[in-house]
Amino acid sequence: MTDQLTPLTPPPDGPGPGVPAPSARRLPRALTPFRHAAYRRLGSALVLTSFGGGVWVVALVWEVIRIGGGASALSVVSTAGAVGVVLPALLGGVVADRVPQKLILLVTTSVELAGMALVAVLSFADLTQLWHLAVVAFVAGMAMAFYYPAYSAWLPALVPEEDLLAVNGFEGMVRPTIGQAAGPAVAGAVVGAASSSAAISVAAAAYLAGLLVLALVPLTAVRRELPAAEEGAGGGARQAVATALADIREGFVYMVRTPWLLATLLFASVMILVIMGPLEVLVPFLIKDQLGGGPGDHALVMAGFGIGGAVGSMVTGSLPMPRRYLTWMNLMWGVGCLPFLLIGFATAVWQVVAAAFVVGVLFSAPMVIWGTLLQRRVPPELLGRVASLDFFVSISLMPVSMALAGPISDLIGLKATFAIAALVPGVVAAAAIVLARLPADELAHPLRDAD
Numbered sequence: 001m002t003d004q005l006t007p008l009t010p011p012p013d014g015p016g017p018g019v020p021a022p023s024a025r026r027l028p029r030a031l032t033p034f035r036h037a038a039y040r041r042l043g044s045a046l047v048l049t050s051f052g053g054g055v056w057v058v059a060l061v062w063e064v065i066r067i068g069g070g071a072s073a074l075s076v077v078s079t080a081g082a083v084g085v086v087l088p089a090l091l092g093g094v095v096a097d098r099v100p101q102k103l104i105l106l107v108t109t110s111v112e113l114a115g116m117a118l119v120a121v122l123s124f125a126d127l128t129q130l131w132h133l134a135v136v137a138f139v140a141g142m143a144m145a146f147y148y149p150a151y152s153a154w155l156p157a158l159v160p161e162e163d164l165l166a167v168n169g170f171e172g173m174v175r176p177t178i179g180q181a182a183g184p185a186v187a188g189a190v191v192g193a194a195s196s197s198a199a200i201s202v203a204a205a206a207y208l209a210g211l212l213v214l215a216l217v218p219l220t221a222v223r224r225e226l227p228a229a230e231e232g233a234g235g236g237a238r239q240a241v242a243t244a245l246a247d248i249r250e251g252f253v254y255m256v257r258t259p260w261l262l263a264t265l266l267f268a269s270v271m272i273l274v275i276m277g278p279l280e281v282l283v284p285f286l287i288k289d290q291l292g293g294g295p296g297d298h299a300l301v302m303a304g305f306g307i308g309g310a311v312g313s314m315v316t317g318s319l320p321m322p323r324r325y326l327t328w329m330n331l332m333w334g335v336g337c338l339p340f341l342l343i344g345f346a347t348a349v350w351q352v353v354a355a356a357f358v359v360g361v362l363f364s365a366p367m368v369i370w371g372t373l374l375q376r377r378v379p380p381e382l383l384g385r386v387a388s389l390d391f392f393v394s395i396s397l398m399p400v401s402m403a404l405a406g407p408i409s410d411l412i413g414l415k416a417t418f419a420i421a422a423l424v425p426g427v428v429a430a431a432a433i434v435l436a437r438l439p440a441d442e443l444a445h446p447l448r449d450a451d
Contacts, residue, residue, distance in 0.1 A: 054183015084141025169317010308360025
């Protein structure tokens with residue numbers, strides 16, 4: 001091993017990974033990961049940073065408005081953040097497979113905290129300029145690109161395999177409830193009562209608290225054997241680039257040679273391409289132009305989607321892994337898009353809210369299975385790179401979908417566009433299941449643990 005760190009040792013207040021706690025059977029399945037001290041700390045850090053991130057997103061919008069910016073200015077900041085995420089997305093997986101993941105999380109969280117603190121100081125001093133916000137958004141986006149694969153690759157070192165489904169269920173609940181509901185709600189209240197400067201400070205304080213808790217999680221070694229030629233090699237810039245490219249290539253080769261992974265990622269690419277634009281871009285116009293609603297109605301729809309996601313994540317995390325996990329996962333995604341048909345033909349806002357709730361449930365539930373599947377079936381030495389490929393697929397086609405949604409709806413109409421979003425994923429999901437022979441694969445590689 002290049003890394004000389006010792007494996008995670010059992011903390012004094014609980015058994016380590018792989019060692020069942022005496023009280024494990026008494027806990028609901030969704031709570032079993034919290035019997036491990038390491039995950040209690042990591043989960044707490046996730047809650048704090050998710051809350052801070054939710055506050056930051058809203059506070060940043062109002063900081064743009066405070067300095068006199070409009071929609072175009074906000075677009076510049078948002079685009080800078082998106083570009084920051086996409087550019088190093090694949091490199092993030094390479095680093096996650098070579099550097100202790102805790103160190104990566106500490107650095108990325110510190111970078112985001114520094115950006116928030118800088119903007120807060122500039123805002124209080126009334127010195128903020130648009131380029132300041134764009135640069136901070138770009139750097140924060142880059143930090144996120146390194147954070148996600150490192151976090152995903154770290155989890156299997158902190159909790160045993162049988163708890164990973166519950167972990168992913170909990171995290172799937174935290175992001176919509178804390179990150180997309182509680183955080184923005186607090187930000188709106190603080191901006192209204194005080195200022196965007198104060199809201200940014202709240203975000204920074206939450207990140208600082210999350211960083212301090214994260215520092216308490218035990219450091220674990222990288223679960224990868226590096227070639228002997230790389231041990232202690234100095235190399236240089238050219239060697240570093242060549243090594244990184246070789247690592248990325250190794251991740252791509254594994255993806256191409258692994259039918260269940262390739263088929264699911266290809267299906268997910270199509271699904272994201274056809275649904276994200278209608279969900280993010282067209283729903284507000286449908287509410288305004290066809291249903292006579294306003295911003296409050298749009299907020300209800302997005303809340304329905306978020307609550308559905310939280311419910312789907314927690315229910316899935318509370319149940320055993322399905323025996324037919326690949327089939328169920330892809331079918332839930334495919335069938336979960338059918339409510340877009342109701343959205344396109346809705347005659348009242350409540351119908352859109354109900355449909356969005358169902359989409360949220362059936363979009364997030366298989367995400368819990370997917371995260372667990374990656375963590376259990378991908379070799380540990382490749383997990384960071386495969387997670388970064390997954391992350392890249394998820395984010396790279398979102399802007400394309402959003403850019404195409406408007407022109408396509410102008411060409412064929414809103415109803416037809418929503419019909420495509422509803423029907424195409426189901427067809428592609430069925431094709432992926434059949435062509436990649438997923439039923440045979442999942443039976444040959446069972447993941448269901450004994451109850």
